[in-house]
Amino acid sequence: xxxxxxxxxxxxxxxxxxxxxxxxxxxxxxxxxxxxxxxxxxxxxxxxxxxxxxxxxxxxxxxxxxxxxxxxxxxxxxxxxxxxxxxxxxxxxxxxxxxxxxxxxxxxxxxxxxxxxxxxxxxxxxxxxxxxxxxxxxxxxxxxxxxxxxxxxxxxxxxxxxxxxxxxxxxxxxxxxxxxxxxxxxxxxxxxxxxxxxxxxxxxxxxxxxxxxxxxxxxxxxxxxxxxxxxxxxxxxxxxxxxxxxxxxxxxxxxxxxxxxxx
Amino acid sequence: xxxxxxxxxxxxxxxxxxxxxxxxxxxxxxxxxxxxxxxxxxxxxxxxxxxxxxxxxxxxxxxxxxxxxxxxxxxxxxxxxxxxxxxxxxxxxxxxxxxxxxxxxxxxxxxxxxxxxxxxxxxxxxxxxxxxxxxxxxxxxxxxxxxxxxxxxxxxxxxxxxxxxxxxxxxxxxxxxxxxxxxxxxxxxxxxxxxxxxxxxxxxxxxxxxxxxxxxxxxxxxxxxxxxxxxxxxxxxxxxxxxxxxxxxxxxxxxxxxxxxxxxxxxxxxxxxxxxxxxxxxxxxxxxxxxxxxxxxxxxxxxxxxxxxxxxxxxxxxx
Numbered sequence: 001x002x003x004x005x006x007x008x009x010x011x012x013x014x015x016x017x018x019x020x021x022x023x024x025x026x027x028x029x030x031x032x033x034x035x036x037x038x039x040x041x042x043x044x045x046x047x048x049x050x051x052x053x054x055x056x057x058x059x060x061x062x063x064x065x066x067x068x069x070x071x072x073x074x075x076x077x078x079x080x081x082x083x084x085x086x087x088x089x090x091x092x093x094x095x096x097x098x099x100x101x102x103x104x105x106x107x108x109x110x111x112x113x114x115x116x117x118x119x120x121x122x123x124x125x126x127x128x129x130x131x132x133x134x135x136x137x138x139x140x141x142x143x144x145x146x147x148x149x150x151x152x153x154x155x156x157x158x159x160x161x162x163x164x165x166x167x168x169x170x171x172x173x174x175x176x177x178x179x180x181x182x183x184x185x186x187x188x189x190x191x192x193x194x195x196x197x198x199x200x201x202x203x204x205x206x207x208x209x210x211x212x213x214x215x216x217x218x219x220x221x222x223x224x225x226x227x228x229x230x231x232x233x234x235x236x237x238x239x240x241x242x243x244x245x246x247x248x249x250x251x252x253x254x255x256x257x258x259x260x261x262x263x
Numbered sequence: 264x265x266x267x268x269x270x271x272x273x274x275x276x277x278x279x280x281x282x283x284x285x286x287x288x289x290x291x292x293x294x295x296x297x298x299x300x301x302x303x304x305x306x307x308x309x310x311x312x313x314x315x316x317x318x319x320x321x322x323x324x325x326x327x328x329x330x331x332x333x334x335x336x337x338x339x340x341x342x343x344x345x346x347x348x349x350x351x352x353x354x355x356x357x358x359x360x361x362x363x364x365x366x367x368x369x370x371x372x373x374x375x376x377x378x379x380x381x382x383x384x385x386x387x388x389x390x391x392x393x394x395x396x397x398x399x400x401x402x403x404x405x406x407x408x409x410x411x412x413x414x415x416x417x418x419x420x421x422x423x424x425x426x427x428x429x430x431x432x433x434x435x436x437x438x439x440x441x442x443x444x445x446x447x448x449x450x451x452x453x454x455x456x457x458x459x460x461x462x463x464x465x466x467x468x469x470x471x472x473x474x475x476x477x478x479x480x481x482x483x484x485x486x487x488x489x490x491x492x493x494x495x496x497x498x499x500x501x502x503x504x505x506x507x508x509x510x511x512x513x514x515x516x517x518x519x520x521x522x523x524x525x526x527x528x529x530x531x532x533x534x535x536x537x538x539x540x541x542x543x544x545x546x547x548x549x550x551x552x553x554x555x556x557x558x559x560x561x562x563x564x565x566x567x568x569x570x571x572x573x574x575x576x577x578x579x580x581x582x
Binding site for chain 2: 091096104106111112117121123124126135136152165199
């Protein structure tokens with residue numbers, strides 16, 4: 001089994017190397033969950049305006065890698081550089097402060113809360129009436145920006161007071177992306193954003209991601225569906241058993257080669 | 264028209280408000296005395312003591328947790344205060360602070376155990392219900408402690424005509440907590456934590472801290488309300504507030520608070536509390552056997568949840 005897998009590993013020398021301007025660069029990431037070696041010597045990077053497709057089977061380490069990058073589960077070893085400076089990502093707040101936004105497959109939204117409230121969870125704009133970080137929310141600003149964001153994602157028929165539970169799965173992803181955009185994300189991590197979506201909604205989400213590229217935002221797109229990732233990615237990183245097994249430009253490969261690699 | 268109806272229907276407290284109107288009209292027709300000045304006064308006298316407890320229980324429920332120990336804390340906190348004053352000769356203000364510190368400690372322990380061992384708060388606070396009640400009885404030593412004869416209770420229970428000064432405290436708490444819950448960022452975190460904890464955590468909210476705060480707030484308010492009742496009775500009774508936890512949860516649920524967390528409103532707490540007090544009082548006024556009180560509250564709780572579920576589903580279907 002292991003021997004068979006090893007055959008699929010690409011030689012390390014063939015991996016695409018980061019440029020000096022890399023948005024995020026990780027060296028030798030390590031992560032253990034009990035006795036499970038979830039990440040082993042993983043190097044990873046993303047350039048500004050680049051869409052990196054992250055692929056691999058279940059348990060390959062994709063989710064662990066993005067949990068490290070989003071600050072949800074800090075790494076046990078290795079170094080992370082963001083815009084050239086070494087950083088510590090020990091909480092989601094720390095990652096978000098740098099401009100790393102994560103969009104989860106379940107969308108990280110509270111169903112019973114309105115779109116406007118959801119957009120600003122944990123980052124509510126406040127009025128002057130504030131004591132020690134707790135204060136009155138600036139409702140007008142929230143509704144204004146939520147309305148503008150809804151316009152950006154062509155959801156104009158929805159009011160910002162609509163609860164998220166009334167939205168379809170694709171609409172929720174759109175709002176999640178709009179939220180990341182509003183907070184001027186520099187690196188967007190999309191964890192299986194097309195799961196449970198209809199074909200039409202999937203295409204719409206893929207369109208949003210492609211349009212971010214034009215704004216210079218780097219994206220990491222995680223999916224087990226190569227057909228969703230391949231068309232919009234600039235580069236594909238494949239993982240297996242906690243290791244990076246391939247890092248290859250899309251122009252240098254085909255979807256069939258990739259399928260052989262990870263299956 | 265449609266959006267107004269929808270906004271109205273999606274309010275959590277709407278069915279409780281309708282039920283309150285129906286019950287008040289019903290009692291007024293059955294017993295003309297019900298709406299009299301004298302009876303309104305009786306109603307308003309007893310409202311704040313339950314209402315203050317409901318504020319804490321309700322906010323904690325929105326954060327996604329329960330507190331079954333409020334009835335016991337309601338007895339334990341004033342028991343400590345009165346013993347400190349009557350037996351140990353501690354000045355009243357110090358005795359009060361000791362009592363509130365105890366209430367906050369109980370809330371902290373409830374929250375710490377629930378969150379650290381990741382067990383249901385239903386279990387933690389059920390345990391605390393017994394422990395705090397036992398402590399109150401042990402502290403009293405079997406005899407109600409002597410109540411300081413010359414202690415002025417005007418600040419908390421003075422008769423102001425239509426209501427007692429306790430009503431002003433209740434209104435103050437309700438106003439402040441209403442603003443916190445519905446207009447502050449802390450309120451947004453409370454709703455998010457109870458509505459979808461993972462989402463709240465992923466957006467950088469310290470959900471553990473939010474829940475701990477709500478546990479402590481709930482316990483503090485229960486102790487405060489118990490103090491008011493004790494000052495009104497001028498006696499610290501170890502059996503005070505037995506069954507109060509269920510009444511408080513029922514009031515919150517009737518007011519539209521979701522048992523699963525994330526849904527609820529200040530107006531709902533107030534309406535739920537008022538409904539319970541109105542039924543308690545109205546049954547007597549209408550000369551119905553008062554033993555039907557618990558039956559009525561039970562039935563009302565079930566009907567309220569069915570109504571809320573139905574109304575919410577309707578509102579969601581409306582575009």
